[in-house]
Amino acid sequence: MSEIAVAQVAEAMYDLVKSTHGKKNLKPMDLTKAMIEQFGEGCDKQICKQAIRELIDSGRCIYSYVGGSYITLPPTATA
Amino acid sequence: MSEKKYETPLLDELEKGPWPSFIREIKQEAERPMVRDLLGVLERSYEEHIGHWKHGGLVGVMGYGGGVIGRYSDLPEEFPDVSEFHTFRVNQPAGWFYTSGALRDLCDIWDKHGSGLTNMHGSTGDIVFLGGKTTSIEPVFADLTEKGWDLGGSGSDMRTPSCCAGPARCEWANYDTLNACHEITQAYQDELHRPAFPYKFKLKFAGCPNDCVASVARADMSIIGTWKDEIQIDQEQVRAYAARGMDIEREIVELCPCDCISWDGQAMEIADGECVKCMHCINHMPKALRPGKERGAAILIGAKAPIVGGALLSSVFVPFLEMTPPYSDLRELIEAIWDFWGEHGKNRERVGEFIQRVGLGKFLEQIGLDPVPEMIAHPRSNPYIFFDDEIVAGAEA
Missing domain, CATH: 3.30.70.2500 (Alpha-Beta Plaits)
Structure with a gap:
């Protein structure tokens, strides 16, 4: 099984965060589990960690704190 | 304004x-x-x-x-x-x-x-x-x-590790708390700044069982300095304490929680096999008693303050670990815990609560540790550890 590109996982994560925005808070592990389920064996925790970092460092997603830490869209993306 | x-x-x-x-x-x-x-x-x-x-x-x-x-x-x-x-x-x-x-x-x-x-x-x-x-x-x-500073942790991440003053200005340090804390902080910058866990995870490094950073009450992982061999006794100094008026029988022997010290007026003896490293005798007679020479740390897991559930004190997981850089064994244990708890922990569930939910036996199996007697406070008191049938049968035979 070939390894999935980090950018591809990041894109899929972003789509998931966007589609659940305002409905469900997602933790990094929620995203990781969803991506491993979506992409199968080629995707692992390490790739997901890098993908999350790419989303956060690019500013496409941010961390929020609502009792625990979640990944969400920045206010500008939802305005 | x-x-x-x-x-x-x-x-x-x-x-x-x-x-x-x-x-x-x-x-x-x-x-x-x-x-x-x-x-x-x-x-x-x-x-x-x-x-x-x-x-x-x-x-x-x-x-x-x-x-x-x-x-x-x-x-x-x-x-x-x-x-x-x-x-x-x-x-x-x-x-x-x-x-x-x-x-x-x-x-x-x-x-x-x-x-x-x-x-x-x-x-x-x-x-x-x-x-x-x-x-x-x-x-x-x-x-x-x-100016060379960085932010610490908050939210569901590894919280900023902290340590006591250790060997920098304390004679009881059983390992270099300062170095261990610094190295672990540097090693896990990603976990410190990017919350990825079910909830917070605190590491505290105490050089001896006096535990000046209160790790046993607050840290998900307490790394508490200890020793394996015998408490070092200077009998001359013991006698000097007695000569200065210390009632060794009342202040030391009778207050030892494991009843493992004896004093005949001339010499002190300690049954080190029974000692639980409470530090009482060492704290009271610092010139006469010192920790042993074979030093390291005990690793305890699971303390927390009572925010979501009740308060928990941490429990012994590894009775003795050598604490030398680059702390590979400690890091292996930390990462194994993060991996299992990170994947299966519920939202806002601290590692101590997680262990209570899944059971200590399963937790140990998943992180690759064998049960040891030090994990149990009293015989037959721990509901989490179950022995394999063949071990029980062997014991009964």
Whole structure:
């Protein structure tokens, strides 16, 4: 099984965060589990960690704190 | 910007008496509108017996998920200058050693951008800056990093590790707490700044069982210095304590929790196999008794304060671990715990609560540790560990 590109996982994560925005808070592990389920064996925790970092460092997603830490869209993306 | 000054009769009471007063400290900064409003909202809280703060939200610096705790007043119209009053956690140096110049740098940064109020230190161990606006967050971070500082942890991440003063100024350090804390902090920068866990994870390094960082009560992983061999006894010094008036029988022998010390008026004997390393005798006779020579740390897991569930004290997982750089065994254990708890922990479930839910036996199996007697407080008291049938059959045969 070939390894999935980090950018591809990041894109899929972003789509998931966007589609659940305002409905469900997602933790990094929620995203990781969803991506491993979506992409199968080629995707692992390490790739997901890098993908999350790419989303956060690019500013496409941010961390929020609502009792625990979640990944969400920045206010500008939802305005 | 509010110029209003508030009458604070209830707070004024807290300035009375000979002891230091946090109200007096806050009032010294009250030329700032933010601090005046802080006094106003605090007086209100004392009148109404209710806090007027809420926390959380979206505040932080670019790329980090921890280090800034959003804090807001729920009375923003009455107290506009504390409508945002965010807390910054700044990663403290190991053992809280500073030069006066470093403290001046920190104070200058906070005078420039925030309320000027600090908390040295927060219960996590970080340097805490109290009260900044959202617009100040990135400028504070830029100035801190320019001077070599970084933010600490907050939220569901590895919280800033902290340690006691260790070998830098304590004779009881059984390992180099400062080095271990520094190395682990450096190794896990990603886990410190990017929350990825079910909830917080705290590491505290104590050099001996006196546990000056209270790790046994607060850390998800307590790394507590200990020794394997015999307590070192200087019999001459023991006799000198007796000659100076110490009642060794009453003050040492009778107070030993494991009843493992004897004293015949000339020599002290310790049955080290029974010793639980409580430090009582060593603390009372520091010139006569010292920890053994084969030193390391015991690793305990699962303490927490009572925020979600009740309070837990940590329990022994690894009775003895050599603590030498690069701390590979410790790191392997930390990563195994994070991997299992990270994947299966519920939201806001600390590692101690997780162990209670899944069972210690399963937890040990998953992180690759064998059960040992030190994990059990009393025989037949632990409901979590089950022995394989063949072991039970072998014991009965």
